[in-house]
Amino acid sequence: MTTNPPNTQGIIGQIARIRELSNLFIELELRNVAIEGILPAHGSILNFLFQQDAPVPMKEIVERIGRVKSTVTGMIHTLEQYGYVEKLPSPEDGRVVLVKLTEKGCSLKPPFKQISKKLIARLYGNMAVEQKDSLVELLTQIEGNLQPM
DSSP states (O other), X not given: OOOOOOOGGGXXXXXXXXXXHHHHHHHHHHHHTTOOSOXXXXXXXXXXXXXXXXXXXXXXXXXXXXXXXXXXXXXXHHHHHTTSEEEEXXXXXXXXXXXXXXXXXXXXXXXHXXXXXXXXXXXXXXXXXXXXXXXXXXHHHHHHHHSOO
């Protein structure tokens, strides 16, 4: 019996479906632990802020997560409305807006870590280490190929 080769033309759709399924998984897990107001898109901001010891400029968040300023501003606004972050004026420069996690925001770190572990375990399934490494290398190459020149 012969097997058909993989459809290499449908890769964009496949990547999109993986993202959709990952986001759905995250949304369901957040709901299971009764976390409100958080979308998968907020994860990059929160994960960055989890690593900070002091308030950080909005500009630094924009640069680190690779999203446009208006998108990050909107996401920060939503997180602020739910009480997860606080915006402060910079003491050095009043034009600069600093962002920090609130106590409520800090409390998200353990469930986020657990959800991330569950997602990664589900994503990789029973893949061998070599397969995981190859997958990451290939996806990194694809991402690099698509970067603007």
